[in-house]
Amino acid sequence: MANKIKVYGKAQNRTVLGIVHAYVVMYPQATLEDLRKAFPNSICPDKGVAENFLTVEDAEKFNDKMSLYFAKPDEVLELQDGSKVALSQVWSKPSFDRMVEQGKLYDIEVAEFEKTMKGEKGGYRLEYLNGYVPPVVEPAKKGIPGWLWALLALLIVGILVAIFWPRKTEVVEHEVIIEKEVVVRDTVYVQQIEDIERNFNAAQFEQGKADLNDDAKLALHDLAKVMKQNPELRLRIEGYTSAEGNPEVNQKLSEARAQAAVDFLVNKEGIDATRLEAVGKGSSDLKDPENPTSDVNRRTEFEIL
Numbered sequence: 167m168a169n170k171i172k173v174y175g176k177a178q179n180r181t182v183l184g185i186v187h188a189y190v191v192m193y194p195q196a197t198l199e200d201l202r203k204a205f206p207n208s209i210c211p212d213k214g215v216a217e218n219f220l221t222v223e224d225a226e227k228f229n230d231k232m233s234l235y236f237a238k239p240d241e242v243l244e245l246q247d248g249s250k251v252a253l254s255q256v257w258s259k260p261s262f263d264r265m266v267e268q269g270k271l272y273d274i275e276v277a278e279f280e281k282t283m284k285g286e287k288g289g290y291r292l293e294y295l296n297g298y299v300p301p302v303v304e305p306a307k308k309g310i311p312g313w314l315w316a317l318l319a320l321l322i323v324g325i326l327v328a329i330f331w332p333r334k335t336e337v338v339e340h341e342v343i344i345e346k347e348v349v350v351r352d353t354v355y356v357q358q359i360e361d362i363e364r365n366f367n368a369a370q371f372e373q374g375k376a377d378l379n380d381d382a383k384l385a386l387h388d389l390a391k392v393m394k395q396n397p398e399l400r401l402r403i404e405g406y407t408s409a410e411g412n413p414e415v416n417q418k419l420s421e422a423r424a425q426a427a428v429d430f431l432v433n434k435e436g437i438d439a440t441r442l443e444a445v446g447k448g449s450s451d452l453k454d455p456e457n458p459t460s461d462v463n464r465r466t467e468f469e470i471l
Contacts, residue, residue, distance in 0.1 A: 169275040170298040174380075176280045177288025179257045183236055184290030185269040185276060186243060186253055191292065191300045192272060195246050209268055210261040215254045225252035240388070244395075280380075291387035293434055300436055356470065359401075362389045363468045366427075370464070376422035378430055386427060389468070390435035400471040402443040403427045409449040409458030421446025423466060443471070 171188040175181025189204060190196055196204070201219050210218055215234050222242050225235035235252040236242065243251040257265070266276045275295065294300070362385050369381035378386070393399050405420035424444040431437040454460045 168273070168296040169270075170273040170295055172275040172277060172293040172295055173269070173290055174277045174293065174383075175288065175290035176384075178259070178262050179236075179255050180288035180290050181276060182257050182262060182265050183241065183253055184292060185265055185274055187290070188269070188274045188292055189272055190243055190245065192274075194301055197245060197247060198249060198251055201243075201251060204272070205265065205268055209264045210254065210257060214256045218254050220252050222250040222252050240391075289384050289387075291384050294436060358392050359389065359468050359470065362386075362392070363466070366468075367465050370461075371423055374419065376419060376426045378426055382427075383430060383434075386430050387435065390431055390437055393431075393437055393441065400441045400443075402445055402469040402471055404445045404447055404467045404469060406447045406451060406453070406463060406465050406467070407449050408460065408463040409452060413449060417446055417448035417450075419446075420448045427466065 170192065173181060173184040173188055175184050186201065186205065189201070193200065198219060198221065202217070205218055207216075207218055214232075215228070220228065220235060222237055225237040229235055229237055234255055236255055237252045241252070243253065245251060269276060365388070366382055366385040369379055369385060371377070371379075371382075389401075393401070403424045405422075405424035407416040407420050410416075421444070424446055428439075428442045428444040431442060432439045449458070449463070452458055452463045453465065454462050457463075
């Protein structure tokens with residue numbers, strides 16, 4: 167059977183995290199118990215941890231003694247049932263090899279991982295193969311909030327009391343004040359996108375080219391994760407150049423670079439094309455107009471629509 171997902175990783179344990187993420191993408195209704203059955207503890211018998219998978223709450227308690235689980239917000243696995251799962255960070259070479267073989271059972275292919283330099287954070291990205299499209303599970307519709315049920319119950323009791331309670335000759339006025347609950351949604355993804363934008367710009371294009379390098383692809387993979395977690399999010403990706411060279415060439419180059427980012431998100435990460443726009447600005451809007459050839463003018467911006 168043809169493989170469906172390929173995992174590219176930097177660092178051995180981050181590649182393992184990518185394998186498990188690929189499984190969750192393919193089986194979005196998987197539970198913690200499903201993960202433990204798919205990737206049993208026998209794959210990684212290395213000392214130090216009792217389970218390959220823990221809830222984030224248990225992993226954070228475990229990490230108080232020694233940091234042995236992926237428990238940071240950008241590392242945990244968010245499951246369809248709302249639970250958050252942390253994976254063990256302890257993977258020897260034999261355990262890693264067993265994990266790669268286990269991934270093959272689920273049509274998950276693993277590229278040879280890249281070793282990170284000292285001080286460099288690892289990462290991973292997924293590539294869909296042979297026309298594979300991940301299943302999409304509609305989120306469960308939220309029921310009526312508990313506070314509203316309580317308020318309705320109080321109103322019903324009040325009506326019944328008003329109808330059936332023995333009335334006195336005197337009239338007593340009651341003033342009832344109901345405070346509205348105001349919920350403010352903090353759009354955390356704004357800060358995430360700004361960080362990803364900086365990482366993407368740090369992975370500079372080669373001069374005169376619009377090809378994405380591996381670091382740029384990793385940044386776009388992180389952007390895709392944010393977009394999948396926030397289905398209402400739409401982006402315009404704008405490409406800019408410095409004032410060097412022919413303006414018409416710069417315009418086409420900026421358009422090609424913006425489109426390359428959009429194409430990667432759509433074709434490799436499965437983001438709906440209607441949620442993205444690619445715009446080339448050329449050298450028409452310099453960030454540092456006093457230094458028109460400065461590197462700061464060569465940039466790509468992610469604008470939330």
